[in-house]
């Protein structure tokens with residue numbers, strides 16, 4: 438299953454290839470039942486570089502179709518896993534009902550605001566998608582890496598918290614512009630996928646996309662050293678994208694993440710101050726009192742204070758000796 442992709446209907450394919458509770462995270466963007474062949478109008482762009490054969494679902498069948506693939510999604514997801522489903526608003530109700538029927542519970546209803554809406558004169562411009570972030574109903578705790586992008590102390594120029602902003606449920610993320618590149622009708626931006634993958638999985642985890650399209654989820658997963666699997670029914674897109682997967686270097690985006698502004702070790706080379714040491718010790722005591730292991734505590738401290746794991750361990754050891 439790891440990095441194996443199937444040119445197949447996802448419902449049948451999941452039954453054949455994916456064991457129960459085998460997947461850590463599902464990220465998927467099903468067809469919206471709005472006639473894929475007119476998607477270019479929706480996205481306001483030229484069609485010269487877009488694959489033919491985008492497979493749509495009839496609106497009358499959409500609820501039943503959603504019900505069936507979500508049944509499989511629930512079966513293959515681990516109890517600690519979560520799922521992000523991207524949906525337009527036209528048939529959102531079908532997805533919400535199918536989620537409920539298949540015992541998924543919403544954690545957040547995220548609005549993704551994008552920048553490629555079509556201008557209109559007689560109504561408002563549609564410029565958002567819904568992202569339904571959910572877990573299996575009844576499960577207690579799913580994987581969520583709170584400090585994967587920003588530490589608790591990182592600030593924006595206006596002194597607001599970067600972490601808080603990143604955790605809000607309205608995401609403003611622009612579409613990737615890939616001039617002249619062959620693509621499917623609909624492609625999720627890398628920035629959006631990075632965010633979902635970093636918050637909800639760890640390196641080495643298995644991510645499943647039931648509707649691979651351009652293989653965007655699979656490409657970003659590999660770039661962040663995760664594994665992936667999934668299905669795409671359109672043979673032309675599948676044949677083209679499966680070859681593109683070989684060009685992605687495993688883990689290459691991790692370097693970028695650890696060296697940009699969101700670098701969790703942003704304070705690594707700065708001198709320790711007395712005040713900071715005291716704060717670390719206080720925070721260590723407070724985290725430990727909630728019952729977490731030393732390892733997990735050092736990881737959290739490292740993210741919050743923007744310093745390395747061993748640096749945290751040393752400061753605590755030093756404090757214990759003194």
Ligand SMILES: C[S@@+](CC[C@H](N)C(=O)[O-])C[C@H]1O[C@@H](n2cnc3c(N)ncnc32)[C@H](O)[C@@H]1O
Pocket residue numbers: 445446447448465466467468469490491492493621623624625647648649650651652653654668669670671674
């Ligand atoms: C909205 S697109 C996915 C786009 C993808 N997230 C990306 O970023 O490129 C939906 C894809 O699902 C495919 N599809 C439609 N019905 C399917 C099915 N029953 N099983 C698998 N794939 C299907 C379509 O051909 C289309 O490529």
